[in-house]
Amino acid sequence: MTRFLLRKAVGMLGVLLVLSLVVYAVFYIAPGDPAQLACGEKCSPAQVAQVRERLGLDAPVYLQYAHFLQGLVAGRDFSAGTGLLHCQAPCLGISYRSGEQVTDMIAARLPVTASLALGAMVVWLILGVGTGLLSALRRGRLSERLLTALTLAGNSVPVFVIGLVLLIVFCAQLQWLPFPTYVPLTEDPQQWFWGLLLPWISLALIESAKYARLTRSSMLETLADDHIRTFRAYGVSERHLVTRHALRGALTPVIALTAMDLGALFGSAVLTESLFGLPGLGKLLVSSVSLIDLPTVVGLTLVTGFFVVLANVIADVLYAVSDRRVVLT
């Protein structure tokens, strides 16, 4: 088991390393002169050269990448005008625009995205898994066809469309809800909840049909398994069959999918955030992109990539652990 986890962790580090290399290559080498970008269009060549030296962009590319990695692991120093600016590990560099440390900028926005993603997950799990289980156990009440139709519809609505419709209906027309704003949970839990309710529902509406369908079919599939038949043939009650023998196997794919969706959401929350004006990672990305603030863009790509990879590993581990037939080596 430990060996299995260790191996997964090493694999994950490998993917992240390659990811960082790709990101670095694409963003620092491709678009021409990062120093020029950092300095702005109107800089004189002398100013550009100064910026280049200050940011360490005069070193060979591989050295720059090595410095970048070193910053990630051990931290690094930047010369900031008069003195040195120490950037603590994990250092993702310093914003060209604001001079802030990218790590700090991301850390400040992370709670917003996390609130959005986790809250939405709770809503879609309650809605989706609930209906899925109900329809599997009471066959016919909520048919496969209906769930399929809802899933297809859910797959077909971009979040900014459903969000807009909800905004028009509940904020503009009915005026039941205020326009979503972000208030940190630590400041005022109640306002935090109301401010995020609409974004959560928008995301959850899209996802829950998919979860209901998966839960339903996975439950039905498990209930059709041979070992369920065995215990049925030995007089074990249906309720016991479900809770003891079916639920565990049936929910494994649901949980694994949740992990993957959640990880992906850290990267793709950008649409929801920019629609509802939530100051999360996505919002930061859009603004950094429009300012061509390379260190922030690279940092965000790596951090969101980290979440995607982490989610994949978690899903893998969940699968392997729950399927005891797989011997973990």
Added chain:
Amino acid sequence: MSAEPLNAGPLVEVRDLVVDFPVGDGHVRAVDGVGFTLEAGQALGIVGESGSGKSTVAYGLLGLHRGTGARIGGSVRVAGVDAVTAEGDELRRLRGGLAAMVFQDPLSALDPYYAVGDQIAEVVRVHRDVSRKEARARAVEVLDRVGIADAARRSRSRPHEFSGGMRQRVLIAMALACEPRLLVADEPTTALDVTVQAQILDLLHELRAETGAGLVLVTHDLGVVAGSVDRVLVMKDGRAVEHGPVTEVLGTPREPYTRALLSAVPRVDAPEAPGATAVSAGGDVLLEATDLRREFATRGLARRTAPVTAVDGVSLTVRAGETLGIVGESGSGKTTLGRMLVRLLEPTGGRLHYRGRDIGALGEKELRPLRRELQMVFQDPVSSLNPRRTIGESVADPLRIAGETDERRIRTRVGDLLERVGLDADWYHRYPHEFSGGQRQRVGIARALAPEPRLIVCDEPVSALDVTTQAQVVELLGELQRDLGLALVFIAHDLAVVRQVSDRVAVMRAGRIVEQGDADTVYDSPQHAYTKGLLAAVPVLDPAEATARRHARLASATA
């Protein structure tokens, strides 16, 4: 609850049982008016080919058809309980308490997440008002009873940690847990090797004698019922064809179907098929393997482990026009050997000579001109034909590759080949899924014949087929061999089938050949202990002989 109606009629009474399964818009009749009775302590064998409805009858005994949409007609009474209408507690008592099922596939029939002891204890607690601990103790007790060594410790293992035969024992233990009055065993030995099969059948026999429980044994294998039951019910297409004492049904069958079924069963004790040795008397040596080896590097998910030796120094020769049979149980390396002989696999050691030329180390390109002379017939009739190509195209492939371009000549030749193997030449444009398993196997044979090979390796060519089809395909192979002077290597786990076709036989075990020689010699006076054990375990059709063999096995086991 009413008191158990003791001695009120037979243990099992089935009358005019009809089962219809919903298929699409309509229904398919799986069982059509079957009836029988079984007295306490007796054993009934229900025999039939796939699709005969035999398992459906067995499932009906425990009322397992409810909730599947099946329509049931007639009556089924088991130990006084009406299995068709029983509900609630009474149904629960029937299932496991009065009658218990031993399922077919022991791996999927157990919950992979729980220890086997816990699973048996769970069943115990459904039927008996006992504590968790007492239930566990009972589980260990029955596990011990079915011959699982160190039962207390093994009861904490999960199903995948057991071998196939041991898992089957666990399932039998589960069935015993609540001392039912009837055991229903659905193909309990189908997935097992012949020696393990004999052990399981002996165990069932012993338990029945000990507990006095009735037994319904469902199987496709007439040999399995011969030594295990008192009465036999032969089923075909949902109907009971013949029903009577085992000695009568197997000894003097009245119905033509039963006779056909019986005559199709290959016999390990029968003299070789007529004419099989006619051409065997030594043609030239075609293929000669010397100390052939094959190792597989097993790679665990990341670390490398020691390579597994599948074939471990095999030497054999195949002469023109003869049939060499290779028998072995699962995992003996016989398939790997077969694939090396036609060079689908590269040997990792030893030499392989074809007509004097070493082909063991030839590359793919150098092999290509030789390919047509060494062909193969595969085990699985589904995966051996490309589902997206017509059977005609599959058979024509070797011809086209050999450079034939005249479309008319190809059609004629393929048509001839299809007719040669008993198919219709007009079926050129049909797809594999339109054919049954036996027909597909015939297509596979036609394809192997197309390049006019000198040698065909048949890897378990009939193991996926019903017994009557099996006999037809075996007969076809023998006929082709005689007419075309082919050399055959016939690989199978079924000793009787191998004897039927082979001139010479090699017995494989753990990658080695433990005994080889003339078929009659090997079968009639086996030298190696393993061969002897194998032959002793083969089920025979004569009930008296089967009983005698059981006693011999028990005697040698206790000795």
Added chain:
Amino acid sequence: MAPQEPRAGEAPAASPAAGGRQVWRRLLARRTVLAAGLVIVLLALIAAAAPLLSAIEGQDPTSFHNDLLDSAAGGVPTGSFGGVSAEHWLGVEPGTGRDVFARLVHGARISLLVAVGATLVQVTIGVLLGLAAGLGSRLLDQLIGNTTEVMLALPSLVFAISLMAIVPSDFPRPLLLTLVIGLLGWGGTSRLVRAQTLSLKQLDYVAAARLAGAGRWRIARRELLPSLAAPVITYAAVLLPSNVIGEAGLSFLGVGVKPPTSSWGQMLSGATTWFRADPMYVLLPSALLFATVLAFTVLGDAVRTELDPRAASRLRVGTARGADGPTADGSGGPTPTGPGPSNAAEEATA
């Protein structure tokens, strides 16, 4: 489950299905599929005839009409329903006064072109790399396999946004969109094709082809590709709608097509400002986007059900199933997840 065994001489049962024509026929027999097909044909016609349609209306997608805006209200169109009139069938854009109908029909072009183009890029790269990995040497396989894993681990929407931003703005945007979505989204196809190739290679009929003397190229062409077509088409049918969403999402965020070119997503990017004052303007592109994606999704789902090998094999053993032993309910339902693309476009739904 072994099919029942007729005697060797008996004619085999009538064929349930073989080949693409039957699949087409069965697809067209479904009403929902027919409806979805009609929507797509209609959209394609609209996209093709966009200049003609706006000419019939007498408008173009780029002219400003400040006279139709209420500058006191911040640029909201005068008149009801976003300024619907005989000249402007669906009203005008708030803030600029550009004709909404003209912009919508021109937006269909971008939407369809980019989605179809990106899907082609994804499938082409995916199939080539997947085949190469499945058939090539072990080293090649590992190289491609690892690259694919990294591709799948990319936070593709984030990556796409960043790429769209750093490429100089004189590069044609629709082409750039196509390339970015296409190049970031081939991982799934590649993985699918590789896995399929590897498992097909194990089958006995491939061994039989080798024994018949077939070379590697002939085996790939005759034995593997026909079996790969179905899963690849199925996968492409799932990719297509998510690429429509992908384009809309990037344009919504302001990094896709830039004005004056119009796209539905880009029309919606102004929506947060206008949804209170001019809901009509927000709802129109939303509805079109939804209809397009839904039509493609429904079609993709139907294709998947028809081509899914598991569905096909169920069909094949349909009669044998249930003949011996009870069958459990629920085995006939469609597969739970099926191939799920994880690319920029898919993420864009969230």
